[in-house]
Amino acid sequence: MAHDPSKTEKATPKKREKTREEGNVAKSQELSKATTLLGGLAALYMFHGMIAKELHDIFTWTCTEAFTFSLTSESVYMLFQSLAASLATMLLPFMGVLFVVGFLTMRLQVGQLWTTKVFEPKWDKMFDVPKGVQRLLFDPKLFVRLAKSILQALAIGLAPYIVLRDEIPNLAPLFFNNPLGISAYMLSTGAKMTLYALVPMLAIGIGDTIYTFWDYEQNIKMSKQDVKDEFKQMEGDPHIRNKQREKMMKTMNSRMLKQVPEADVVICNPTHIAIALKYDAMQAPAPIVLAKGVDHMAEKIKKIARENDIPLRENKPLARALYKVVEVGDIIPEEMYQAVASILAQLHKFSRNTSR
Incomplete structure (x- = not known):
């Protein structure tokens, strides 16, 4: 039969999958x-x-x-x-x-x-x-x-x-x-x-x-209205939303892990939480959280830190507080300056002694 002139749009992946499931x-x-x-x-x-x-x-x-x-x-x-x-x-x-x-x-x-x-x-x-x-x-x-x-x-x-x-x-x-x-x-x-x-x-x-x-x-072409209806249906589908959320989380985690080699220190608790911090006075007035994670993600952060010779410091209260309060890409709050500065000072002193 002649093709429907109102169907001018290429079939979406969902339409292709449905058509294929029907044996077409x-x-x-x-x-x-x-x-x-x-x-x-x-x-x-x-x-x-x-x-x-x-x-x-x-x-x-x-x-x-x-x-x-x-x-x-x-x-x-x-x-x-x-x-x-x-x-x-x-x-x-x-x-x-x-x-x-x-x-x-x-x-x-x-x-x-x-x-x-x-x-x-x-x-x-x-x-x-x-x-x-x-x-x-x-x-x-x-x-x-x-x-x-x-x-x-x-x-x-x-x-x-x-x-x-x-x-x-x-x-x-x-x-x-x-x-x-x-x-x-x-x-x-x-x-x-x-x-x-x-x-x-x-x-x-x-x-x-x-x-x-x-x-x-x-x-299998679709009309503009078909495409709009499918998009609305996908927006309301919790399964689709969960898939999109999972994909977004994977992308964010991958981008976050790529920043770990730039960190100055990783503060951990020692098995469940890991926070990667970087301090550059030229970029920000306080240390920035480059990455954070719990359990499996924390192990990944610590593994990358070891591979790049980034020091790990155990501080359970500070690690928990940083994970709970600070998001990735944000600077640490003022009330945590002293605890973090103390760790960075120790690292700086250790690095200077080692270089001598």
Whole structure:
């Protein structure tokens, strides 16, 4: 059906996820057909020796023993058993390659997806006769599918014609060839037919993939009102709010931890709380809290401090007070000047003595 002109906005991630959960994904069946044909050609190349041997055995038996074959229930059973084994030897590896190629092609287009919603009957569409007739007669996609089918039929039909037309002079000498030569000729001719059909099929598949993904994007577009409604719904969704809050906290914590190497001292309590302080008289009148945390975050702060040779000082009351009162990026309150200044003075004295 024609695309809704009111839907001008690209689909949001939430809309894409919902559409995907419903089983509505962009996938090109024509590309799958083309890659399967390519896989068949590759399998023919890989297993041509084994296939030729099995065909040789079948031809040899047909030419030497078929006319003297004793028709009994046991011999017929043995014949079918032998024929089934030969067919399995020829076809199972071939079919295995086709399955793997088909699976990988679909997986690359769709990704990992498992949903049962595609099997649920859509009763509203089944009983909506007017829309069904409209889709059947006036849907532009119908003409696209028809064009693809005609092109594929031409590709598959013309390939044998072109190959066999050129091979007619080579058919008569086959009657004088041995079974192995006949098998090799059949395989090479079949491979040539496949190759002739493969080139246009790949072109159709690539073109259909581009069209399919474009059409999918058009179908999942949203109107401006749809986007606004979704945004309002997400704002009111506590699950979304919690996710946004968690993401914001991770970003803040990451930024905070990056500042720890700039600290002059880390005051801790010794296992549960850690406060990273920096004092630069040129930047602020009092020490600034660069980072603070409890439990796991406190351990991270102390670990970074040790890695950067920043001194750790244990002061339980001061650590608790700083964590409770001061936010990251703020200077410490006046009532804590003396306690913090005492620690900084000790560090300065220790540093000066060490340098001597």
